[in-house]
Amino acid sequence: MTGPSPSSPTAVGRSRSRERPAVGGGGGRRPEPLSVVMGTVSATHPERPNLNDPEPVSEGQLTGRVRRLIADRARALIAETCGDMAEAVKLRHCGLHLRFGLHDVAVERHPDGYAYTTGLQTCGSVWACPICSFKVRMKRATELAVAIAIHRSRGGSVFLLTLTTQHTWGEALGSVWSDVQDVWAFITSHYRYRKLKEELGMGFVRTIEVMHGHNGWHPHLHVLLFTDVAVDRFDDAPVFDRIAKTFHDLWVRRMVEHHGRDVKSSYGVDLRPVKDDGADGVGMYCTKAGYEVAMADGKEGRTRTSRHPFAIAYDAVDTGDTADIGLFREWVRGSHGRHMWSWSQGLRQKLGLGDEKTDEELAAETDETIERVCTISPRLWKQIVMTRIGLRAQFLSVLDDEGDHLDDAIELLASHGLLVVVEQRSSGPPRLRGSDEPRRL
Numbered sequence: 001m002t003g004p005s006p007s008s009p010t011a012v013g014r015s016r017s018r019e020r021p022a023v024g025g026g027g028g029r030r031p032e033p034l035s036v037v038m039g040t041v042s043a044t045h046p047e048r049p050n051l052n053d054p055e056p057v058s059e060g061q062l063t064g065r066v067r068r069l070i071a072d073r074a075r076a077l078i079a080e081t082c083g084d085m086a087e088a089v090k091l092r093h094c095g096l097h098l099r100f101g102l103h104d105v106a107v108e109r110h111p112d113g114y115a116y117t118t119g120l121q122t123c124g125s126v127w128a129c130p131i132c133s134f135k136v137r138m139k140r141a142t143e144l145a146v147a148i149a150i151h152r153s154r155g156g157s158v159f160l161l162t163l164t165t166q167h168t169w170g171e172a173l174g175s176v177w178s179d180v181q182d183v184w185a186f187i188t189s190h191y192r193y194r195k196l197k198e199e200l201g202m203g204f205v206r207t208i209e210v211m212h213g214h215n216g217w218h219p220h221l222h223v224l225l226f227t228d229v230a231v232d233r234f235d236d237a238p239v240f241d242r243i244a245k246t247f248h249d250l251w252v253r254r255m256v257e258h259h260g261r262d263v264k265s266s267y268g269v270d271l272r273p274v275k276d277d278g279a280d281g282v283g284m285y286c287t288k289a290g291y292e293v294a295m296a297d298g299k300e301g302r303t304r305t306s307r308h309p310f311a312i313a314y315d316a317v318d319t320g321d322t323a324d325i326g327l328f329r330e331w332v333r334g335s336h337g338r339h340m341w342s343w344s345q346g347l348r349q350k351l352g353l354g355d356e357k358t359d360e361e362l363a364a365e366t367d368e369t370i371e372r373v374c375t376i377s378p379r380l381w382k383q384i385v386m387t388r389i390g391l392r393a394q395f396l397s398v399l400d401d402e403g404d405h406l407d408d409a410i411e412l413l414a415s416h417g418l419l420v421v422v423e424q425r426s427s428g429p430p431r432l433r434g435s436d437e438p439r440r441l
């Protein structure tokens with residue numbers, strides 16, 4: 001675990017001024033051009049919010065750098081357009097302010113090569129913050145993959161259950177969401193479920209995913225079922241069918257009778273085994289199943305007819321569409337305080353996973369580092385983040401590659417009007433501050 005160390009008061013060392021005129025372009029290595037995913041693009045829009053005219057994104061391959069850039073812009077837009085909401089207070093400070101007791105932001109290099117920052121407050125919102133959400137869900141997905149691998153190595157079986165229901169345009173998000181939660185609670189307390197649980201040694205990890213489409217908000221459940229008793233879909237067809245029928249019957253009955261919602265017979269309840277394609281395939285399938293549950297918006301966050309809430313925010317960055325911004329505000333309000341994850345009692349302990357960390361704890365965890373690239377004054381950092389064109393992501397991308405690219409990164413900041421002074425210190429990495437800031441003594 002690492003964090004930015006406060007600058008040593010004796011470590012002033014040499015300093016050199018790097019003031020440059022605030023003109024576009026500049027020399028050195030330019031940040032890589034944006035060629036990105038995220039669907040239809042409208043470069044101009046009369047209602048576009050004030051985002052300092054970010055470049056539009058276009059179709060292409062979603063790389064880590066591009067994902068970071070899109071997430072950066074989306075978070076800036078969300079902070080700007082939802083910042084007045086009580087539900088978004090923490091998000092407003094996320095990635096902007098230092099943690100208590102620290103003096104500088106630090107840029108670290110991960111063993112995989114990429115650059116990232118430490119020392120900043122994080123909001124930990126899996127629903128509203130694209131940056132925290134990605135980090136938390138990646139960690140959850142990895143843990144799920146481990147859970148599946150452990151369970152299978154002990155001879156157990158794992159199934160992926162998906163439960164969906166009818167919803168209509170204009171229906172409040174909270175209404176459908178609460179119904180889905182209610183029906184799951186109904187199922188897991190029903191004697192038929194408890195009987196299966198005892199007979200097969202069954203436990204579950206339940207996550208909820210929400211999309212928005214022609215028929216409004218669409219929350220649905222992804223559930224990983226773990227059975228101690230090995231159940232093969234073909235060799236043990238009656239048992240497999242009984243699992244499927246139990247969930248189907250209870251889900252449909254409660255949805256129809258109690259909430260007046262239809263369930264499509266074709267895909268309302270879907271149960272499938274997490275496959276095992278031999279020894280080499282197990283790890284891959286475990287990982288895939290874990291990610292399928294944890295990273296539901298990873299498939300670029302959209303289908304032909306619906307969008308993940310983050311895809312709505314990404315679209316709003318491109319188009320400034322006020323309807324999309326309104327939708328995202330509805331999303332922030334409706335999702336606030338809801339739990340994305342739920343483990344059945346005792347399953348984590350059985351798999352030796354220990355206590356579950358909260359989303360906030362996972363978002364605040366510091367990654368591995370092999371090198372501290374530089375530190376940055378809090379004031380300069382705020383200026384970088386507040387430019388709202390994804391300058392934070394562009395800055396980090398320049399520093400991603402091996403070697404000393406600090407000059408290029410400073411050049412990038414200068415091209416956006418941020419004049420930087422580099423303080424070389426007798427020990428530790430260089431410190432960056434604004435040219436109008438006093439040197440720290």
Ligand SMILES: [Zn+2]
Nearest residue numbers: 094123129132
């Ligand atoms: Zn956050």
